Amino acid sequence: MAKAFKYGLKGITGFLEPAERELLRSLIGDVISMLQPAENSSKDPLAALIGLDMDVQEPTDRAVRRLLPNVMKDDDGASLEFRQLTERSLRETKIGALRAAALDLDKDDVVLTADGARHWSMALNDVRLVLAERLDIRDEEDAEHVHLMQDWSQAEDVESYLALVYNFTTWLQESLVQAMLQSLDSRA
Amino acid sequence: MSLSVAPGPVTREGTRTGTEASIDSLTAPDIPWNLVIWNDPVNLMSYVSYVFQSYFGYSESKANKLMMEVHKKGRSIVAHGSKEQVERHAVAMHGFGLWATVEKATGGTGGNSGKSGGSGQGKGKRG
DSSP: OOEEEEEETTEEEEEOOHHHHHHHHHHHHHHHHHHSOOTTSOOOHHHHHTTOOTTOOOOSSHHHHHHSOOSSSSOHHHHHHHHHHHHHHHHHHHHHHHHHHHHHTTSSEEEEOHHHHHHHHHHHHHHHHHHHHHTTOOSHHHHHHHHTOOOGGGOOSHHHHHHHHHHHHHHHHHHHHHHHHHHHHHHO | OOOOOOOGGGGGSTTOOHHHHHHHHHHOTTOOEEEEEEOOSSSOHHHHHHHHHHHHOOOHHHHHHHHHHHHHHSEEEEEEEOHHHHHHHHHHHHHHTOOEEEEEOOSSSSSSOTTOSTTOOOTTOOO
16 A cells, blocks of 8 residues: 655655556646647647647547646637647646656655656646546545545445546545645755 | 827826827737736646745735635736736746746726736635
8 A cells, every 4th residue: 555645854755566656657747648748739839849839729528628728718719829828838747746646656665855746746736626526526525435435345336446447546646735735844 | 998099287288299099009008918827737726826926926825815716717917017017927827837827907807807916806706
């Protein structure tokens, strides 16, 4: 079993079993592939260099839309314009955090710096957002319902398996964030 | 709240040129924008508070108060400034996975208007 993250002299440390690391690695890989920008977009090298992408459209996949939301609630036109200016670099920020977290999975003991912990928390959050879309978690009640699923021997279909994975990543992120909050306290 | 059309200091002399006038109206420095964070059932309350503390440099109590406002009221204005400033914050929030939007601070609509910054913690202060 994984051990909860702790804040101590060495920074933020945690422990994951090989199977848990493998699971996280594949979840992270899935989210990275969802975030990878389409190859054919933005052929203009100068535009690509400054992160501009005039071919960008609002994502059709719900989970991707949750990862890359509109910047204005009631103005799709302005949101799209903003998306063309910023979405590419936002995708890169997210992929960067996900890749950094995946690299830390190569060892049993996870030892994180402040930056490393931030990347991990962002990566776990994005993984959870995607799982939540797949599990159709729309409100607190749905979340409670999924939360009840804790016993791996009950995992008999894709949905219950996803629910267990969601709960595992939730527990892991919560323990990480508690350690990060402690490290903020001790710096203040 | 600050949609006043009073020309302010530029009236001190009658020599203002047309160019200056049009720049004044273009920049509209007194119309602030809000950064709004929306509730969702996935983001952890601890994580949201951590983001408010670490990114905005808010105290633990201010971060928790804003986080609870998001949680209970469905949304909270967590920062304001120029359009460019709040847009930059919004991208950072999207990086963290929070659901953030920007809006013009018109005052009057929604739970809290553009007045909630600084010392404003009058209403809705509950443990």
